[in-house]
Amino acid sequence: MLKTNFLDVELSNPLMNASGVHCMTTKELDELATSEAGAFVTKTATRDYREGNPEPRYYDTALGSINSMGLPNNGLDYYLDYVIERQRAGAKLQFLSVTGMSYDENIALLKKIQESEYEGVTEFNLSCPNVPGKPQIAYDFELTDKLLAEVFTFFTKPIGVKLPPYFDIAHFDEMAKILNKYPLTYVNSVNSVGNGLYIDLDKEQVVIKPKGGFGGLGGEYIKPTALANVRAFRERLNPSIKIIGTGGVINGKDIFEHILCGADLVQVGTTLHKEGVSVFARLTKELQEVMKEKGYSSLDDFRGKLKVIE
Numbered sequence: 001m002l003k004t005n006f007l008d009v010e011l012s013n014p015l016m017n018a019s020g021v022h023c024m025t026t027k028e029l030d031e032l033a034t035s036e037a038g039a040f041v042t043k044t045a046t047r048d049y050r051e052g053n054p055e056p057r058y059y060d061t062a063l064g065s066i067n068s069m070g071l072p073n074n075g076l077d078y079y080l081d082y083v084i085e086r087q088r089a090g091a092k093l094q095f096l097s098v099t100g101m102s103y104d105e106n107i108a109l110l111k112k113i114q115e116s117e118y119e120g121v122t123e124f125n126l127s128c129p130n131v132p133g134k135p136q137i138a139y140d141f142e143l144t145d146k147l148l149a150e151v152f153t154f155f156t157k158p159i160g161v162k163l164p165p166y167f168d169i170a171h172f173d174e175m176a177k178i179l180n181k182y183p184l185t186y187v188n189s190v191n192s193v194g195n196g197l198y199i200d201l202d203k204e205q206v207v208i209k210p211k212g213g214f215g216g217l218g219g220e221y222i223k224p225t226a227l228a229n230v231r232a233f234r235e236r237l238n239p240s241i242k243i244i245g246t247g248g249v250i251n252g253k254d255i256f257e258h259i260l261c262g263a264d265l266v267q268v269g270t271t272l273h274k275e276g277v278s279v280f281a282r283l284t285k286e287l288q289e290v291m292k293e294k295g296y297s298s299l300d301d302f303r304g305k306l307k308v309i310e
């Protein structure tokens with residue numbers, strides 16, 4: 001009922017974690033790999049190990065979460081070794097998330113992956129909002145175009161881009177025009193809604209330490225933005241470019257809505273952080289219930305079929 005085909009690999013369902021949540025260590029990744037999730041993605045890896053921002057840097061709220069992690073990770077080799085080892089053991093579809101701290105590091109990381117025996121998918125994170133002094137790459141259209149042009153002079157393996165949310169139709173148009181030039185496997189919309197501010201009223205204080213309390217928002221706050229980005233890119237991108245929908249998934253209905261907007265896979269971040277990997281069993285059950293109520297027997301029956309008011 002929830003079977004999904006991605007890069008000719010059949011997944012039991014369209015769900016996976018959002019990069020950054022429950023995917024920092026091999027222990028967490030093993031828990032994802034043995035959970036109900038259809039697939040998993042690693043924490044965004046940079047070339048070298050990163051401590052990340054000072055704590056507290058993550059905070060769950062009633063309606064979602066705010067984070068300014070600052071790309072803490074164990075370095076590319078740690079995650080590359082993990083996915084290659086699982087690939088040798090027969091793993092079919094894996095997602096490795098990467099980003100560089102500079103233009104040259106981005107190129108060097110992807111060259112290393114290209115030259116490695118890893119055959120899985122690379123998620124190129126162009127949207128971390130939390131490294132002080134580092135703007136989100138995908139808000140710079142010219143830089144994104146230049147970077148992708150160079151990447152595709154040597155990168156031939158499956159690759160997708162993780163995008164920040166856009167809020168202007170002209171930006172959807174401009175970004176889609178750039179993305180359609182490249183043989184991307186997919187676009188993942190959205191990363192956290194950058195630089196929000198959450199206040200502890202009793203203490204009259206912010207709740208995370210980095211950047212004076214500014215951090216990326218996840219959870220219920222961002223579902224309408226996430227759905228709009230999934231829909232906008234589905235309407236504009238070549239059908240050959242798949243869409244992964246991320247943002248605001250609390251229950252099965254939210255997943256249904258992401259797929260109705262055109263998502264091929266759906267990632268869960270904040271709710272996974274709050275609930276643990278058992279969330280995938282709950283969400284798959286709830287999605288099946290929604291589909292049954294509406295008389296659908298497969299995801300293809302309704303994917304991308306959001307109606308407008310004529």
Ligand SMILES: O=C1NC(=O)NC(C(=O)O)N1
Nearest residue numbers: 069070071128130192216
């Ligand atoms: O791309 C990212 N998005 C986030 O919301 N947080 C992390 C981070 O800060 O590492 N990275």
